[in-house]
Amino acid sequence: MLERELSMRRGAQFSEEGNDDDESKTRKHISFAVRVTKLMGRIGVLWPLILLFLTLLFVSIAMHSRHLVCVSSYEPYSRMNFFGIGDLESDFETLGVPWCRSKHGRTVEWTSKDLLKGLEEFVPIYESRPIKNNMYGMGFDHSFGLWFITRWLKPDLMIESGAFKGHSTWVLRQGMPDKPIVSLTPRHPEKYLKKGPAYVDGNCTYFAGKDFVDFRSVDWGKVMKKHGITDVNQVLIFFDDHQNELKRLKQALKAGFRHLIFEDNYDTGTGDHYSFRQICDQFYIRGGGHSCFRDSDEARIRAKRKKFWEKAVDIEELCGPEEAWWGVRGEMRDDFNHSNKAISYGEHFKNSRFLESVLDVYWELPPVAGPSLTHQTRYDPGRAHSPIVEDGRYGLFQRLGLTRLEKSVFNGYTQMVYLQISKPGS
Template sequence: MPTKPIISITPRHPEKYLQKGPAYVDSNCKYLAGKNFVDFGNVNWNDLMDEFGIKDRSKVLVFFDDHQNEMRRFQQAIHAGFSHLVFEDNYDTGTGDHYSLRQICDQPLVKGGGHSCSAMSKEGRLRATRQEKWEKAVDIKELCGPAGEWWGVRGEVRDNFNHSFEQITQEQHLENFMLIESHLDLYWELPPVAAPSLTQQSRYDPARTTYPIIRGNETALFDQLGLGNLDKVLFNGYTQMVYLKVFP
């Protein structure tokens, strides 16, 4: 990996941050930044791949950490011919500043998907209880819009760091899922490093994540790896990062 070419697309070149403190600038990286910035969806990928001698785009990994509508980014990546995608901020339903793959895949027809907007339902009571312990847990009032819109964020597709809001119907939400599914070969959410009983994190709700790599009864392994020496705040940043393998 250290010898592989990297293309970074960002409005502001990271060297600008050197004026304020440490920043990482990679000599092996081509930056489409600053005056050379082009949005991912507008990049001339044919020319750029030719520049690096890349013939097989199925060997390219695209990593998104831009807080943009992931439905749009998914379609742009498919159109560009890429097969391996990572979305760093894959926020849970009812949270986040953009429409995520996790939100899109949260459907009543998917096991564990869909939600009840009744505060007296089993889900409503559980959410109220869990919000007392987990900072990012969402209760029914936060999850659901005035007419029971639970998909996305209260029935909204959010975009561009919460600067854009668009109301969609549940039918449109389902159509988005069907489109994603028609191109999807693999969806894998990276698990948390370790159980909350070990990390002492209190931010994200473990009931809304996959099982951690290190379970609560594996204290010896947790300590052996030196994880117990890390600042506890480092374990709070879990955002359901997801890897997708897709096909045109």
């Protein structure tokens, strides 16, 4: 009704204005002022509501205009910030995921479809594991990765370095039920049996306890002969011993092994040993190379991400003395960080060139599922590959049986990596 009344007056005013320009201007102003005063009188009680509405409208426009103007590669993060951590579908890889280039650009034979099929098969196997609580050992993601790669490669002999209570020995056994295992670990897994669950394999040669020998010092020729292995291509090595991975690679090369899995492939600035992920974090790779400038985009984004993800690293943590960001604050760590050595950027760069010169394949296991499904809170998705089961695919996550697992088993992802070493002379 108010609107009808106003429009009738508007019509009357318009016809009067046509008579005299100057007068009409004055009359128009008077008429407008009168109208506003009257209107304000009528809606007096509604003022607080109108003000609130206008404030909300203004804030909303301001926030959205930032999104429209600042189109950056980190846009998904601002989306995440805006809506909370539930909306993370496209948040993976936003900070870049450094990887190691191989000599001929080869990759693995398996596809994401194979990984999905594997997951379906592996979940019930994992549920039957003897060590239910494997704190300090592998969780679900890496157990799946180790099982999947083992089953795919079908080695005649499996060698592991670092067994702890024997969970990884059990996983290898599920991958190849009839093939021998060699396990190098300072404390024999049977020792843990006194206190609780552990796994000791019947077809495994243990170099453990008083018989412990480090991988570097084993007479591999003798071990191969004992197991009737004539082709080193048929041997799979699994390292979970927290030693400098470059050191382990050189030792494996010396023995002629070509298929290597490393459990803890720590990101730059994290972990207790120098890893391949760290080695390949170089300026010429997307997501590689960093600036210690505290006011950079990267610094700002890392600072925000640290609030969400326990293992995310901000610029203060990433950068050591003299702006050294490579390895861990410019250090090459080894042996559970019991030993570490500062290295120059030049040396770090040379290490990556060496690695590339002997590599046929570098493949990082993706996380099994997105954090909105697993509720993992540790690794930063911005530095990880897209998961096998992407965020939002709850139906698939449930169908695979992953909802039956405890949340804590998804918290141990550290970019497990499979390396295939090139044949000498290739």
